[in-house]
Structures are given as C-alpha cells and as structure tokens.
C-alpha cells in the first residue's frame with residue numbers, strides 16, 4: 555500500500571530542503587530516530603568529492619530532516635514504474651565513463667569495453683571489485699554505497715525523480731517461478747518474466763526485452779529459472795539439496811534480524827553464505843542475475859560470474875538486502891554501528907559458522923574508504939552506516955516481513 559504523497563517521495567536524495575517531520579510508518583517495528591551510539595572515534599569531515607568521479611553527492615551531506623522513502627516495486631504506481639524503467643534504459647544510453655579505472659583487478663574480470671554505457675560501467679566495476687566486495691567487510695557496506703550511487707546516477711544523468719524501489723522477495727518465497735514479480739510483461743512498466751527457452755532464455759517480455767549488455771561479451775539480457783542452483787559439484791553434498799526458497803521466507807528474515815545481536819560478522823555471514831538468502835535470489839533467477847553465460851557464448855569470455863548487475867533487477871534485489879541489514883541495525887542499539895570485517899575473503903567458504911565469514915586480515919575499519927574505480931563518489935564505511943546520516947538520507951516504507 556502506498557501511504558506517502560508523491561511530493562514527499564519525489565524528494566530525491568540530497569535534494570531535500572523542507573524541515574517536515576518524518577511520518578509514522580505503518581508496519582514499522584523499529585524506532586528510526588534512535589540510532590544508538592555513534593562510532594567511538596570521531597569520523598571528522600567528509601572526504602572531498604573526487605573531481606574525476608562520475609557520480610556526485612553533496613558534501614557535506616545536508617541534515618537529513620526528511621528522508622526519501624524506498625518503496626517495494628509492486629507498491630509503486632504504474633507511472634513511477636514506467637519512470638524508473640525508462641531512467642534505467644536512459645542510463646544504458648549514457649556513454650561509458652572515460653575515466654573509469656581498473657583498480658580492483660579481480661581475476662577473470664573482463665577488459666573494459668569502451669563501446670558501452672554508464673549502465674555497463676556499473677556492471678563492470680562489480681566484476682572488477684568482485685573479490686574485494688564479496689565475503690569481506692565490504693559486502694553489505696559497499697553494496698549499500700554502490701546501489702546509492704546507481705540511484706544517484708539515475709537522478710543525475712536521467713532526471714529520475716521518483717522513489718527508489720526495492721524487491722521484497724520474501725513475498726515470492728512460496729512460489730518463486732510463478733511469483734507476481736515476474737507477472738508484469740508490459741513493455742513500459744513491467745519487469746518481464748523469465749526468458750524464452752527457444753532463445754537461450756533471452757528476455758523477450760517487459761521493459762528489458764532484448765536489453766543489450768556488453769559484459770562479459772555482447773549479448774541480450776537473460777533470465778533462466780533454476781530451482782536447484784546449489785545442486786552441482788562445487789558445493790559439498792550437504793548444501794546441494796538446500797531448498798533455496800526456504801532461505802528467504804518472512805520467518806527467516808525475522809530470525810535473521812532478531813538474532814546475531816551486536817555481531818556484524820555472524821549476521822552478514824548468515825546472509826551472504828553462498829547457499830543463503832542473497833545467493834538464492836541470484837541463483838533461482840539465473841541467467842545474468844545468476845552469473846551464467848549462454849551456451850552460445852564465445853569460448854574463453856566467461857571468466858567471471860560477477861556480471862549480475864547486467865539485470866537491472868539486481869538493484870531491486872540489493873536494495874532489499876540493504877533493507878534487511880537496515881532492519882537488523884534498527885533492531886538493537888548494539889547493531890546499529892556494529893562493523894567488523896576483513897579486506898580478504900575468508901578461505902573457509904563452506905563453514906556454516908565461519909568466524910572469518912566476512913573476511914580476514916588486513917582488517918577493514920569504520921574509516922576505510924570504499925573502492926570506487928574512479929566512477930563512484932568517495933565515501934568511507936562510517937559515512938553510510940546510517941541510512942539517514944553521513945552522506946545518505948533515505949529510509950524504507952517498512953522494515954517488516956510478510957507474505
């Protein structure tokens with residue numbers, strides 16, 4: 555249900571000036587205004603914006619008196635859905651950012667394709683930094699910053715002024731294949747369904763029908779439902795039979811947000827472990843979101859499986875990952891500023907209680923700067939811990955989970 559007037563929703567990130575009070579959010583179990591103690595060390599002034607960056611935020615951030623409200627995709631109006639999908643397609647026409655730098659150097663990342671778009675650049679930096687931003691202290695933190703930058707790019711380059719959407723996949727946990735998220739095939743306001751089996755599962759419905767992407771090779775966007783994404787030899791036998799839809803039910807999200815108190819490492823690890831909720835959404839959706847190449851892909855180009863942001867639904871998926879983290883942060887004061895993590899991925903990826911589950915030394919800390927590849931705006935972990943402070947100014951319409 556939509557509960558906020560459009561004028562409030564249209565108040566884009568960093569553009570809010572009116573000193574209105576935040577409305578009471580129905581279904582909200584947590585208190586927004588009590589983020590608990592600030593981090594122990596003062597974080598000082600905001601870093602200067604990088605003049606070479608493509609994406610710009612206002613530094614220092616304005617006081618977050620009125621946060622923009624992120625809304626579930628299916629609660630957006632048709633006009634808002636059309637505008638968001640149009641803005642993403644616009645970003646795919648904005649030329650490649652020429653100052654993009656290959657700083658991440660994850661093995662297998664494809665070379666930069668200069669005949670591409672700013673949209674493709676976002677997909678590329680995820681591949682370039684894949685080994686630094688997964689299974690490390692940068693998983694939740696960097697992805698929060700990454701999707702905020704994508705959102706800002708839609709506003710900065712494509713004049714998007716509507717709410718930032720998220721995909722509450724708990725609502726689709728009963729029957730993922732035939733979920734309502736896939737049901738809208740309208741070319742203007744639909745996300746489309748799964749791809750056409752006769753065309754290697756290329757998407758032929760919705761706004762992204764035949765949507766061209768360039769990584770890891772030039773192809774059109776694919777989605778191929780895969781009910782058992784962990785049933786292959788990479789996984790130890792005990793994980794191959796995990797039923798993915800059980801990992802992202804409302805009950806599971808309540809379990810996650812109500813446990814792991816003060817323990818950022820164990821919370822993130824439970825969420826990000828390869829057979830967990832985050833991975834299940836990638837794997838079940840398959841195709842580009844699952845990091846899977848088509849059988850007809852040229853030999854030798856599929857050296858990375860980290861091109862999942864090719865599918866714009868990535869940004870709706872990760873906004874919900876972000877929402878679950880934000881819900882956990884709001885559950886207990888001990889959670890709000892909790893951060894711990896390494897810069898190198900844990901070697902024990904199949905340990906269900908891996909104490910190194912979010913990385914090993916060299917350690918990250920609350921002042922660690924995000925990797926940007928020269929395209930994202932500069933910020934440090936401390937600047938994004940509070941979605942309504944630092945450089946951010948947003949909240950979610952609800953932090954509750956229900957079918």
Ligand SMILES: *[C@@H]1O[C@H](CO)[C@@H](O)[C@H](O)[C@H]1NC(C)=O
Nearest residue numbers: 668669670766767768772773
């Ligand atoms: C550039 O990319 C577009 C879209 O992928 C493609 O249609 C076009 O042929 C490419 N041009 C060159 C010179 O590669």
Ligand SMILES: *[C@@H]1O[C@H](CO)[C@@H](O)[C@H](O)[C@H]1NC(C)=O
Nearest residue numbers: 729730731732733747748779
């Ligand atoms: C879900 O959709 C698929 C493909 O359209 C269909 O084959 C299948 O029978 C449906 N399953 C259910 C439970 O409705």
Ligand SMILES: *[C@@H]1O[C@H](CO)[C@@H](O)[C@H](O)[C@H]1NC(C)=O
Nearest residue numbers: 781782784785786787794795
């Ligand atoms: C998992 O994969 C194996 C090997 O391909 C297959 O024999 C088995 O039937 C699969 N399990 C399920 C539940 O489909």
Ligand SMILES: *[C@@H]1O[C@H](CO)[C@@H](O)[C@H](O)[C@H]1NC(C)=O
Nearest residue numbers: 805808809810812813814815
């Ligand atoms: C974990 O979550 C469950 C269900 O949400 C709750 O009943 C339980 O008390 C929690 N456990 C701890 C140790 O907080």
Ligand SMILES: *[C@@H]1O[C@H](CO)[C@@H](O)[C@H](O)[C@H]1NC(C)=O
Nearest residue numbers: 816817818819820907908909
């Ligand atoms: C967090 O939980 C993990 C796994 O249960 C445990 O090994 C670790 O000691 C905990 N860390 C803290 C700081 O309590």
Ligand SMILES: *[C@@H]1O[C@H](CO)[C@@H](O)[C@H](O)[C@H]1NC(C)=O
Nearest residue numbers: 897917918919920921922923
């Ligand atoms: C925090 O981590 C960064 C690297 O991410 C490092 O350069 C810095 O020295 C660390 N600061 C402290 C206080 O340990």
Ligand SMILES: [Cu+2]
Nearest residue numbers: 680687688697
């Ligand atoms: Cu990622």
